[in-house]
Amino acid sequence: MSQPKIFKNAVIFDGVNEELIEGGSVVVEGERIREVTDKNVNIDNAEVLDLKGKFLMPGLLDLHFHAYSISFNMAKLDSMPKPLKVSHSIKLLEGALQRGFTTVRDPGGGDVGLRLATEAGLINGPRFLYGGQALSQTGGHGDMRRHDEEEMSCGCAYSGTICQVVDGVDDVRKLVREELRKGADHIKMFISGGVASPTDPIWMPQFTDEEIRAAVYECETRRKYVVVHCHTDVGAKRSIANGVRSIDHATEILPDTAEMLAATDKTFAVPTLAVMRQILDYGPELGMYPESLEKIKPLWDQVLTSVENMHRAGAKMGMGTDLFGPQYHPLQSKEFEYRAEVQPAIDVLRSATSINAEIVQMKGAVGEISAGAYADMIVLDGNPLKDLSVFQRPEQMPLIMKGGSLIRNELH
Structure with missing residues (x-):
């Protein structure tokens, strides 16, 4: 089984609700999301990625x-x-x-x-x-x-x-x-x-x-x-x-x-x-x-x-x-x-x-940050609810994940 990943200290838009999860955590195991919470999570042997207040949302x-x-x-x-x-x-x-x-x-x-x-x-x-x-x-x-x-x-x-x-x-x-x-x-x-x-x-x-x-x-x-x-x-x-x-x-x-x-x-x-x-x-x-x-x-x-x-x-x-x-x-x-x-x-x-x-008949599987969905996620340096042009600047998208695999990780 692959090593779990914990994304912590995130501002989370889950794809559905306007209310954001401040200081939230997302646990990814394999290709799926295991847990979404507004608290810190500790799992033995997990890889922890500290987002330091960055914006996390679905792919x-x-x-x-x-x-x-x-x-x-x-x-x-x-x-x-x-x-x-x-x-x-x-x-x-x-x-x-x-x-x-x-x-x-x-x-x-x-x-x-x-x-x-x-x-x-x-x-x-x-x-x-x-x-x-x-x-x-x-x-x-x-x-x-x-x-x-x-x-x-x-x-x-x-x-x-x-x-x-x-x-x-x-x-x-x-x-x-x-x-x-x-x-x-x-x-x-x-x-x-x-x-x-x-x-x-x-x-x-x-x-x-x-x-x-x-x-x-x-x-x-x-x-x-x-x-x-x-x-x-x-x-x-x-x-x-x-x-x-x-x-x-x-x-x-x-x-x-x-x-x-x-x-x-x-x-x-x-x-x-x-x-x-x-x-x-x-x-x-x-x-x-x-x-x-x-x-x-x-x-x-x-x-x-x-x-x-x-x-x-x-x-x-x-x-x-x-x-x-x-x-x-x-x-x-x-x-x-x-x-x-x-x-x-x-x-x-x-x-x-x-x-x-x-x-596309994939409700609950893609397009949202929720337990059981594919771990398709992006991280942004900026809040798109305030500035939608952030998507045009790749340097402000330091992380892209598809199905639990990191496509880009420039958080450090």
Whole structure:
């Protein structure tokens, strides 16, 4: 049995409660937390780490992280040799862990190979939840074929790095079953238009209710769930009605739909502000189509209003980032500041910890400091409840632990 570790003299945010535990202690044994207390703990032969009043909290979760998000130029991404894509993904995953994200959910593109490599320690990255290739209807957000390029004008179905095209209830059912057979933790569908895709307007409804329900049913047979790419308010209403669990982006949620979200315990929103700021701030250098850059312009004010509407209604919101391009992934840590424009810091922290854990069906296992949970923890030189920008400064994150293993320890 591994040597127990005691973290003492900590200011503890447990991922749930606003009230902090001052001068608290956390006992870690193996990969799990054994005890959390507001007192000092003495255990024979334990390793003691004195935090001297530093802030201890759960490891962060990012629920919209594409491990193969190497470029917004989808034609370039799709044509990359797989070993090159994997090499890039290793850097992206390891970078996320070094920023304190101990669990990520890849809603499109991530595969069992990355999961197994992480579990084997070949990738020193976060706990990895994956959905395989996301599902798009023909001409939907996941269909990256342009209508003005002859070489892509065939009627054959598109299947790329992030997503695949499928139409009809029976074929949706078959593809969902196939991804679940390959171990997917969830299934993602595109049910509204998007920015990166070249031929669909943002407002466009995608997939029929029958197709969505078929995917939801098949996921439920394996106790899994459906994630949807959805910008529109209409799409959010459809998601709630059809049993979708995770509405990602949730850009245009109106007050009445926010109230509907607050009234259900089955559907959650996962806003992704970082990717919008990335495109708005760096658009011309990202290699995106001009029509995509036009689509993004009105969305920033809309998503801030959407988040504010959901917060006022009391709807549960998780957190994701959806960034593309290795040089832009450090923006992952700015998601906290973007959300703080319309939310109190405590709710932003809950989104990135306990609420995200609930969304991915891991409540009590990750996203909180509690007995029995995985020992996924970070230590901060600073209180994020007072300054959320602390996540952007690695030098103020002296300790990162994932599953009881120290990833970084600079306390001394």
